[in-house]
Amino acid sequence: MTDVPGMPPHEQLMVGLTRLGQALRISSYRNAGPYRLSPLQADILTLLAGDPRPRRQSELTRTLASTAPTISDAVKTLTAKELVERRRDPADARAVTLTLTGAGRAEAERLVRLPEEFAEAMDTLTADDLAAMLRGASSMIRSLQDSKAIPVSRMCLTCDHFRPEAHPGTDRPHHCAFVDNAFGDAELRLDCPDHAEVAGPGQ
Numbered sequence: 001m002t003d004v005p006g007m008p009p010h011e012q013l014m015v016g017l018t019r020l021g022q023a024l025r026i027s028s029y030r031n032a033g034p035y036r037l038s039p040l041q042a043d044i045l046t047l048l049a050g051d052p053r054p055r056r057q058s059e060l061t062r063t064l065a066s067t068a069p070t071i072s073d074a075v076k077t078l079t080a081k082e083l084v085e086r087r088r089d090p091a092d093a094r095a096v097t098l099t100l101t102g103a104g105r106a107e108a109e110r111l112v113r114l115p116e117e118f119a120e121a122m123d124t125l126t127a128d129d130l131a132a133m134l135r136g137a138s139s140m141i142r143s144l145q146d147s148k149a150i151p152v153s154r155m156c157l158t159c160d161h162f163r164p165e166a167h168p169g170t171d172r173p174h175h176c177a178f179v180d181n182a183f184g185d186a187e188l189r190l191d192c193p194d195h196a197e198v199a200g201p202g203q
């Protein structure tokens, strides 16, 4: 069989990912909602909504690969819009923790709803395609994290509770020791509040 001339698959994939990134950016500007949130402000709300614990401002700076002044400005705007509350951390008087207000939680719930055009696009995928894309995205994110190109996120592939291929030959080959349950590629998590860092040597 002869190769189809043109770009190699890696480059084709980069073009595809860039197009999807563009579509996400356009969608997030269209989805700015009643509070006219910037994409960064929307990311902060959805991050806070994904975890019941109050989060430190420094943690958001790290997770979102941003700078302290940029996050601080975005948080000030969210506080002025009464979507986020800032409190002194009882464990460290110099640190600030952030929690969502009721309005902030409602807005975060609106933000995480899949925009209609993305729901329609995902409906065109088979269950196998979806699982393969999730597996591929998890592997690429892990590799980018390992090379420090992006900050570490709370995903299954970097979690101490993750037991890959613990049930070989089944359609749910992996195991989560936290909930003690088997799961398949289509259920791999990319941001899980129960994630536990793998302890390094000597820890």
Ligand code: SF4
Pocket (backbone or CB within 6 Å): 154, 155, 156, 159, 160, 161, 162, 163, 175, 176, 177, 178, 179, 189, 192, 193, 194, 195, 196
């Ligand atoms: S705790 Fe969360 S991140 Fe860890 S293996 Fe279970 S589902 Fe995945």
